[in-house]
Amino acid sequence: MASIQDEIKQTRPFPSPSAEAVVALMRTADMVRRSVASVVEPAGITPQQYNVLRILRGAGEAGLPTLEIAERMIEETPGITRLLDRLESKGLVTRVRCDKDRRRVWCRITTQGLELLRQLDAPLQKADEAALQALGNHDLEQLIELLDKARDVYRRIS
Amino acid sequence: MASIQDEIKQTRPFPSPSAEAVVALMRTADMVRRSVASVVEPAGITPQQYNVLRILRGAGEAGLPTLEIAERMIEETPGITRLLDRLESKGLVTRVRCDKDRRRVWCRITTQGLELLRQLDAPLQKADEAALQALGNHDLEQLIELLDKARDVYRRIS
DNA sequence: ACGAATTACTTGACTAATCAACTATCGGTT
């Protein structure tokens, strides 16, 4: 095979639109992740811990079993147990073994956790908007639709 | 189509299109990241290490100084030194202190590193396409455009 | 030409993520 062709292929920015989209997606997600981190980390928690707290707030009084939380996380999290350990030791979450099914552990957000979330709500909302400020409402809806569509197929594989 | 709200069983609606887009973005990026990981990890490297190798292949014979690599990474990487340590100990990268400016260290990909990349090229390309198979070329271009637009403004902030 | 500021990393200490192996419990089978 002609080596020049190889060189051209290697020099060309992206071998396919998919490859370019993957890189664009990862770069954008990284920027947004850092934006979120810059808001929640001063409060002493990581974005993942914040995500857990928000899930538990959404779950209400009853709370959720450990692995249910893992399923609802934005990013897949095999280390959910230790994530909860840290939140518990900070007093933001409590855990109680279930009586009906003693394998389960119900996790609940504490008042302190709710208060922390309450303080982060507005800044977080601001950060989300700032991160995507370049996109108008029409753009945002289009973006959401495209991302949902991408995941819809992918979900069937995994 | 499954919306994010169904996916994470969220009971409340998103407070804004931005917030929903942020979550959609992170979830999609996470799926794609795992897809990439499933291809490169059997070869004994992480996605970030793969990213470094690809950057160094693109840089050619001369290689690149350490922090130049960091700047080109898809995801910001403060731990670039140790990332390169691991690649060096695997024999995929070599490092030589620069004579003109002895603060700098030039990093180059080895033949072994190039061979590894060569083996991963096709599967990776396939994984990228599989991850975004739901999107046609028009969708992909639209997605890339939206993501680029989002980052363009955000870049000026940071 | 000399000190201060900058650049380009490196290192140490700490925290977090990952994978596999393990324990405990439950639900059904026979």
Place this chain on the structure above:
DNA sequence: AACCGATAGTTGATTAGTCAAGTAATTCGT
């Protein structure tokens, strides 16, 4: 009732990522 497989989580060992402080080399201002 005893067993089997599945479920729900935990733990240990290893690896990776993060932040702050440190070192060495260079450049810039006067």
